[in-house]
Amino acid sequence: MAESDFRALDRVPFCVTEPTRIPAQRYYDPEFFALENERLWPHVWQMACRLEEIPEVGDWVEYTVLQRSVVIVRTGEGIKAYHNACRHRGVKLANGSGNCAHRGLTCPFHGWRWNMDGENTFVFGRDIFREADLDPEDLRLVSCRVETWGGCAFINFDDDAAPLVETLGEVTARLDSRLKGELKVDWWHSAVLPVNWKLAMEAFMEGYHVMATHPQLHAVSPAENRMYGVDGPDMPPMSPSASGQAYVEMMVKHIANLHEGMGGMITPWEVSLAEEVYADLGELPQEVPAAAALFYTTLRSRIQAYAKETGRPHFDLVETAAKVPFKAVEYIFPNYFLLPMFSGMSSYRVRPLTEETCLFEIWSLSHYPQDEERSAPVAPKPTTHDDPTYPEIPRQDYANLPQQQLGLHAQGFEFMRLSPKIEGMISNYQRLIDGFLARRDPEDLTKATALTCSGFDAPLIDIGF
Numbered sequence: 001m002a003e004s005d006f007r008a009l010d011r012v013p014f015c016v017t018e019p020t021r022i023p024a025q026r027y028y029d030p031e032f033f034a035l036e037n038e039r040l041w042p043h044v045w046q047m048a049c050r051l052e053e054i055p056e057v058g059d060w061v062e063y064t065v066l067q068r069s070v071v072i073v074r075t076g077e078g079i080k081a082y083h084n085a086c087r088h089r090g091v092k093l094a095n096g097s098g099n100c101a102h103r104g105l106t107c108p109f110h111g112w113r114w115n116m117d118g119e120n121t122f123v124f125g126r127d128i129f130r131e132a133d134l135d136p137e138d139l140r141l142v143s144c145r146v147e148t149w150g151g152c153a154f155i156n157f158d159d160d161a162a163p164l165v166e167t168l169g170e171v172t173a174r175l176d177s178r179l180k181g182e183l184k185v186d187w188w189h190s191a192v193l194p195v196n197w198k199l200a201m202e203a204f205m206e207g208y209h210v211m212a213t214h215p216q217l218h219a220v221s222p223a224e225n226r227m228y229g230v231d232g233p234d235m236p237p238m239s240p241s242a243s244g245q246a247y248v249e250m251m252v253k254h255i256a257n258l259h260e261g262m263g264g265m266i267t268p269w270e271v272s273l274a275e276e277v278y279a280d281l282g283e284l285p286q287e288v289p290a291a292a293a294l295f296y297t298t299l300r301s302r303i304q305a306y307a308k309e310t311g312r313p314h315f316d317l318v319e320t321a322a323k324v325p326f327k328a329v330e331y332i333f334p335n336y337f338l339l340p341m342f343s344g345m346s347s348y349r350v351r352p353l354t355e356e357t358c359l360f361e362i363w364s365l366s367h368y369p370q371d372e373e374r375s376a377p378v379a380p381k382p383t384t385h386d387d388p389t390y391p392e393i394p395r396q397d398y399a400n401l402p403q404q405q406l407g408l409h410a411q412g413f414e415f416m417r418l419s420p421k422i423e424g425m426i427s428n429y430q431r432l433i434d435g436f437l438a439r440r441d442p443e444d445l446t447k448a449t450a451l452t453c454s455g456f457d458a459p460l461i462d463i464g465f
């Protein structure tokens with residue numbers, strides 16, 4: 001097929017031709033998966049590590065995606081990244097994480113060495129090589145694009161890619177003030193899920209699944225917050241919240257449930273403060289919006305005051321909440337998303353392993369007292385999707401996924417059908433992937449990426465192609 005023909009979206013195999021219909025093969029077809037490997041992953045910004053994983057000069061960590069591996073290093077001059085291959089005969093130089101400040105990065109095969117700036121510092125028996133093959137510039141580790149945002153290093157294999165911030169769109173504006181306070185890893189879980197990476201991402205792109213998948217959350221969601229219509233059969237009964245008092249009481253329970261179900265995201269002290277604020281406020285206004293505003297403003301200022309008193313980094317929660325509203329889930333194309341709440345948040349990253357498996361990671365992030373010594377987080381060993389030690393909410397989300405992956409193979413199942421109002425993000429994502437697979441103009445892809453990075457429950461939008 002001629003290169004120019006491929007720019008046409010409809011030449012992409014199993015392309016999305018009807019925006020609300022997503023062909024099932026996109027989640028298991030080997031040709032489609034190979035095309036993503038060739039045309040998507042080498043051109044997108046990917047969250048490669050949290051900066052707190054490499055706090056000291058010389059600390060490095062490896063990031064892998066499919067066959068590609070990169071080493072991200074903290075140097076005296078900032079964060080650098082290198083393609084992970086020895087310049088002698090190509091052996092992967094670094095595995096996992098470590099510190100190269102003194103001994104450098106040493107190849108396990110013949111012992112050649114590089115310092116953190118990528119300069120070769122040692123070749124065993126130099127005289128047995130031709131001088132021309134040991135040119136210092138040519139022996140340098142090959143640099144990879146790396147930029148930082150939100151306490152993380154992002155890499156891009158494409159030297160011509162637009163700067164990270166141009167691809168993030170409005171997500172940065174919504175999250176910048178919340179991310180300034182140096183969130184730290186509370187815990188980090190990882191699991192291999194028996195599903196295509198896109199299926200795992202899409203399980204979090206709408207709140208429509210809350211009623212059936214997380215009934216415990218639905219049960220304490222006031223009627224005013226339910227945007228998906230009336231309760232269906234077998235759903236927990238909708239709790240009417242006729243008064244401001246009832247609404248806020250339910251919110252306090254909701255906050256506690258979210259904390260418990262996520263094992264983080266909301267800190268235990270934020271839950272206690274919510275209960276305390278509710279008790280202290282006493283009788284609340286009859287009108288729900290007035291009661292909610294009073295409760296949340298008081299709670300936010302108390303969280304802020306507590307953070308300050310206990311030596312935690314903090315930001316103006318009340319002003320930020322008023323000026324910069326955010327969605328409960330904020331997406332960064334293609335494989336990272338954040339769930340902000342009060343002072344902390346959770347974050348998720350999904351990487352493809354095979355057509356029908358992916359690596360799914362969750363970090364719970366909180367603010368800790370600045371003088372508290374915390375060791376650098378280390379990548380956990382992945383467990384299975386049904387690991388009983390996971391917090392309840394992600395476990396509920398994971399439980400659907402293998403069933404969905406199986407169902408996609410069912411005879412007669414041709415496409416997913418999406419609500420353009422609240423499942424639009426799934427379509428926006430998938431059409432953007434088609435843009436990468438069709439090798440659309442890079443500027444159009446950057447603009448489309450910025451539009452597609454958004455909060456969950458987003459409607460179907462025009463991404464420019």
Ligand code: FES
Pocket residue numbers: 086087088089090091107108109110111112
């Ligand atoms: S392959 Fe690395 S030193 Fe030989």
Ligand SMILES: [Fe+2]
Pocket residue numbers: 203204209213214393397
């Ligand atoms: Fe969920």
